Amino acid sequence: MKKTLTALCALFLLVYNVIAAAPVQQQQFEKANLLYKQKQYTEAAGIYQQLIDEGYHQPQLFINAGNAYYKANKTGLAIYNYEKALARDPFNKSAAHNLSVANQRVEGYVNDLPLLFFQQWWLHIQHFHSPNGWVTGAVIFFWLLIAGFIAILIVPAFKPTLLRWGTGVATLLFFFYLTLGISTYVTANAHHEGIIMGTAVKVKAAPDQESKDMFELHEGVKVQVTDATQEYCKILLPDGKTGWLACAEIRRL
Amino acid sequence: MNVTAVSIKKFVLSLLLCLGVISCLQAQEFRFTTSVSNNRVALDEPFQIQFMLENAPNVTSFTPPSFNDFEILQGPSQMQGQSIMNGRRSEYIALIYVIQPRRVGNFTIAGATARSNGNVVRSNPVTIEVVKANRGAYQQAPQQSAPQSGFPPSRSQRQQQQDEMEGVLRNGEDVNAKLRKNIFVKVDVDKTTLYEGEQLTATYKLYTRLPTNSSVTKVPAFKGFSAKDIELPNPPQASEEIVNGQRFKVFTIRKTLLFPLQSGTLELDPVEVDNHVKLVKLVKNGNNKKARDPFADLFNDPGFKDPFDDPFFDDFFNRPEVTYEDVPYKVQTAPLKVTVKPLPVDNRPLSFTGAVGKFNMTATIDKKNLTTDDALTLKVVVSGQGNVNLLNGPKVEIPAAFEKYDPKVTDNIEKNSNPLSGSRQFEYALMPLEAGDQTIPAVEFSYFDVASNSYKSIRSEPFSVHVTPGKQTKRDKEDFSVNRNTITSNYNGVLNWVKDSRFLLASPLFYILLLIPVLLLVVALVYRRRLNYQQNNAAFLKHRYANKVALKRLELAARYLKEGKDKAFYEETSRAIWGYLSNKLHVPFADLSKQLIQDKLTRQQVSVQYTTQLFDLLDDCEMALYTPMHNNDKMQGTYQQAVTVISHLEDELQRAKSVV
Numbered sequence: 029m030k031k032t033l034t035a036l037c038a039l040f041l042l043v044y045n046v047i048a049a050a051p052v053q054q055q056q057f058e059k060a061n062l063l064y065k066q067k068q069y070t071e072a073a074g075i076y077q078q079l080i081d082e083g084y085h086q087p088q089l090f091i092n093a094g095n096a097y098y099k100a101n102k103t104g105l106a107i108y109n110y111e112k113a114l115a116r117d118p119f120n121k122s123a124a125h126n127l128s129v130a131n132q133r134v135e136g137y138v139n140d141l142p143l144l145f146f147q148q149w150w151l152h153i154q155h156f157h158s159p160n161g162w163v164t165g166a167v168i169f170f171w172l173l174i175a176g177f178i179a180i181l182i183v184p185a186f187k188p189t190l191l192r193w194g195t196g197v198a199t200l201l202f203f204f205y206l207t208l209g210i211s212t213y214v215t216a217n218a219h220h221e222g223i224i225m226g227t228a229v230k231v232k233a234a235p236d237q238e239s240k241d242m243f244e245l246h247e248g249v250k251v252q253v254t255d256a257t258q259e260y261c262k263i264l265l266p267d268g269k270t271g272w273l274a275c276a277e278i279r280r281l
Numbered sequence: 282m283n284v285t286a287v288s289i290k291k292f293v294l295s296l297l298l299c300l301g302v303i304s305c306l307q308a309q310e311f312r313f314t315t316s317v318s319n320n321r322v323a324l325d326e327p328f329q330i331q332f333m334l335e336n337a338p339n340v341t342s343f344t345p346p347s348f349n350d351f352e353i354l355q356g357p358s359q360m361q362g363q364s365i366m367n368g369r370r371s372e373y374i375a376l377i378y379v380i381q382p383r384r385v386g387n388f389t390i391a392g393a394t395a396r397s398n399g400n401v402v403r404s405n406p407v408t409i410e411v412v413k414a415n416r417g418a419y420q421q422a423p424q425q426s427a428p429q430s431g432f433p434p435s436r437s438q439r440q441q442q443q444d445e446m447e448g449v450l451r452n453g454e455d456v457n458a459k460l461r462k463n464i465f466v467k468v469d470v471d472k473t474t475l476y477e478g479e480q481l482t483a484t485y486k487l488y489t490r491l492p493t494n495s496s497v498t499k500v501p502a503f504k505g506f507s508a509k510d511i512e513l514p515n516p517p518q519a520s521e522e523i524v525n526g527q528r529f530k531v532f533t534i535r536k537t538l539l540f541p542l543q544s545g546t547l548e549l550d551p552v553e554v555d556n557h558v559k560l561v562k563l564v565k566n567g568n569n570k571k572a573r574d575p576f577a578d579l580f581n582d583p584g585f586k587d588p589f590d591d592p593f594f595d596d597f598f599n600r601p602e603v604t605y606e607d608v609p610y611k612v613q614t615a616p617l618k619v620t621v622k623p624l625p626v627d628n629r630p631l632s633f634t635g636a637v638g639k640f641n642m643t644a645t646i647d648k649k650n651l652t653t654d655d656a657l658t659l660k661v662v663v664s665g666q667g668n669v670n671l672l673n674g675p676k677v678e679i680p681a682a683f684e685k686y687d688p689k690v691t692d693n694i695e696k697n698s699n700p701l702s703g704s705r706q707f708e709y710a711l712m713p714l715e716a717g718d719q720t721i722p723a724v725e726f727s728y729f730d731v732a733s734n735s736y737k738s739i740r741s742e743p744f745s746v747h748v749t750p751g752k753q754t755k756r757d758k759e760d761f762s763v764n765r766n767t768i769t770s771n772y773n774g775v776l777n778w779v780k781d782s783r784f785l786l787a788s789p790l791f792y793i794l795l796l797i798p799v800l801l802l803v804v805a806l807v808y809r810r811r812l813n814y815q816q817n818n819a820a821f822l823k824h825r826y827a828n829k830v831a832l833k834r835l836e837l838a839a840r841y842l843k844e845g846k847d848k849a850f851y852e853e854t855s856r857a858i859w860g861y862l863s864n865k866l867h868v869p870f871a872d873l874s875k876q877l878i879q880d881k882l883t884r885q886q887v888s889v890q891y892t893t894q895l896f897d898l899l900d901d902c903e904m905a906l907y908t909p910m911h912n913n914d915k916m917q918g919t920y921q922q923a924v925t926v927i928s929h930l931e932d933e934l935q936r937a938k939s940v941v
Contacts, residue, residue, distance in 0.1 A: 053776075053778040054775055054776065054778060057776060058773075061771055061773050064771055065750075066716050066750045067653050067714065067715040067716040067748075067750050067751075068715055068716045068717045068750075069682070069714070069715040070682065070715060070717070071717065082780075083780040083781055084776075084778060084779075084780060084781075085780075085781050086776050086777070086778075088772035088774075088776055089776060091769075091771075091772060092771045092772055094768075095768050095769075095770075095771055098768055099714060099715065099768075100681055100682065100714070100715060101681035101682070101684075101714065102681060122769040122772075125768070125769055126768040126769055129767065129768050130768070159784060159785075159786070160782055160784065160785045160786075163784075163785040163786045163791055164785065167791065167794045167795065170794075170795055170798060171794075171798050173798075174798030174799070174801060174802050175798070177802055177805070178801060178802060178805040181805050181806065181809045182805055182808070182809060209785075209786055210786065213784055213786045213787070216784070217784075
């Protein structure tokens with residue numbers, strides 16, 4: 029009885045902490061929203077960025093930050109934040125819309141190919157649970173699967189066919205959840221894409237200061253990073269162009 | 282003389298009608314002069330006296346002075362000329378007599394009178410000194426050749442005077458050579474080596490010693506330059522210049538300020554001038570007496586004559602010795618090369634945009650406090666001397682908080698300034714996009730100073746602007762209408778402030794959670810196996826309890842030992858051992874024999890030492906059974922031996938089993 033009480037107290041304290049902590053961030057968020065309304069976009073973007081840096085990664089926060097950067101004429105950062113919001117929530121309409129608006133400002137913007145139907149399905153499936161949700165599911169199904177096995181082993185008399193079917197389904201679901209858990213983890217941790225931050229960046233033929241300039245990229249262009257040395261990154265554009273540029277100019281998504 | 286005046290009046294009128302230039306005869310610096318070819322003449326030397334009316338409007342009469350002491354050899358011959366330059370006309374009428382003094386001495390020839398626009402005008406008188414004849418010297422002097430250093434100065438001067446006064450083509454003279462010598466165009470530049478963007482003044486001049494009607498037919502294009510023409514006076518003002526000892530009338534055709542746009546060797550295109558030179562041709566022909574008769578003029582009125590004939594000179598003053606010719610002649614300047622140096626690259630400031638000269642810059646903003654609804658104007662004025670017309674705006678680093686538009690450029694260049702000077706004004710309209718204190722960085726303007734051969738920079742002060750939020754009415758409307766070009770409004774609701782949890786997949790917890798059921802499964806498997814074994818093999822149980830049974834039996838034997846029942850003790854001990862062996866070696870009790878046990882134990886690789894101990898023990902027990910003698914110590918020893926043997930055997934068998 030005493031133990032339960034202590035546990036309840038601890039839980040309450042934890043919940044209370046979470047609730048008590050939230051208003052501080054919410055206050056900051058509302059302050060930034062107010063600054064945004066007063067057209068002090070740079071200050072507003074600073075507060076949004078601070079919240080993001082603290083570890084809050086809500087898509088709405090990313091969108092607001094992107095909006096503030098967009099209004100403050102920092103197209104590269106605006107696009108970066110919209111992309112971040114989309115990575116969290118690929119079906120967020122306002123993030124997609126604002127990204128397309130911001131991309132209109134990008135010089136030399138090349139349209140990404142739209143996803144094919146099965147890629148969209150996959151995306152939908154991937155975002156059915158959070159990455160940790162998938163992993164938790166995998167754990168649960170693994171437990172069920174093992175429980176089934178144990179039951180089969182120890183209580184052979186208990187309706188063997190039903191148990192076997194149940195265990196089989198649990199096995200399949202376990203592998204499915206594990207696969208998706210791994211794939212979402214990989215997607216979330218892959219930094220193969222980046223946004224150009226410099227206003228006009230020369231793309232070189234080789235990772236070398238002396239090598240010749242091939243073309244120029246402007247702020248806000250989304251590139252794929254396919255290879256990297258200490259200082260230079262090899263990039264691939266949606267239209268197939270490749271080249272090297274200083275990694276400092278790219279902000280990885 | 283009266284008749285002459287009338288005929289002149291008639292002539293002038295018809296002349297004006299013929300040319301249709303009445304409207305153009307404006308009074309432009311009217312001059313009426315008398316000039317003689319030589320103020321000092323020999324007694325029998327003919328000389329020329331010329332009455333020149335320049336830009337005289339409406340000349341109605343002309344009365345020459347009386348030449349009492351001179352004999353008129355020739356004349357009056359009239360010469361009329363006009364030139365149009367840069368669209369302005371100047372003209373002159375000259376009456377020329379060739380006279381010869383009658384006696385030696387100083388004579389003054391009074392000026393001629395003329396009536397122009399109803400006013401009587403009079404030319405200046407001239408004094409002639411007549412000296413004794415010096416026969417032979419000037420007998421045949423009409424060779425027209427370029428004055429050379431060897432010529433006597435008096436003669437060259439005289440010749441020059443003649444040429445200047447009229448284009449007289451003497452007998453046997455080549456027209457082209459004469460033209461070439463007396464008309465040319467030339468381009469003057471103030472420098473031939475200069476920097477890119479530095480000013481170059483090019484002047485195209487027409488040099489002439491002949492009366493000519495000129496027009497420019499080809500103007501230079503100035504490839505590689507930016508050109509700015511200087512307006513020239515209209516009509517062109519003639520100046521005089523002495524070239525190779527000859528006096529030329531010089532007309533400026535074009536004066537241009539050039540700014541090279543590229544480096545290298547650039548060529549100034551030639552200018553081409555079409556001239557119509559009026560030449561008087563002296564023809565030795567004394568037969569025509571009609572010319573002396575002034576009345577004949579009436580019949581030679583231009584209206585009656587073939588219009589292609591010389592219309593008036595022949596008609597009115599039809600001197601038999603003189604014909605007039607209108608010679609077209611085209612002249613061209615020699616091409617001129619200019620070397621343009623590129624501007625030095627060293628120490629070139631970043632803000633340099635191509636200004637060369639000497640400049641000053643001011644930058645101002647029109648307000649310091651404004652709302653986001655207002656616009657701010659940044660005005661940059663660059664003034665000075667140099668390529669003002671080519672100035673690029675200074676680079677203005679506008680912070681991202683402002684929307685910048687292309688500057689409005691206003692020029693204020695001083696007309697006909699040389700070197701080119703003036704100012705250019707750049708007006709940048711800036712729309713503040715966000716509220717707050719903003720700083721517009723200092724405007725920097727750099728130019729290349731040719732005089733000091735270095736770059737110079739001018740910096741303004743940075744401007745700080747305070748922007749307050751505007752009424753935003755327009756923007757708010759836009760925010761609600763989501764269209765293609767505006768971003769959506771911000772999310773203003775309450776967010777669930779939860780930080781991202783770490784990835785479970787990367788945490789050890791996930792693997793622990795996976796490992797736990799695996800362990801459970803392993804335990805279950807082990808348990809299952811054991812269960813199977815226990816259920817399926819009863820012998821295993823017997824074996825397992827063999828030791829226990831043996832000890833139990835030995836326990837009983839121990840009791841007997843304490844009670845001193847030696848028979849029972851030995852019986853029990855041997856039964857315990859046999860029972861143990863039977864269970865351990867899986868041999869039924871009835872089949873037990875020493876031989877079998879030995880075989881089995883050997884097969885189980887139990888060492889011989891223990892086997893012999895075992896059999897010794899068994900022998901002892903048998904012996905004690907059949908030869909009863911109470912010996913408590915021995916019984917104790919046997920018991921101990923039995924326990925050690927069984928425990929040794931147990932160990933050995935366990936070991937053997939594990940080896941198998």
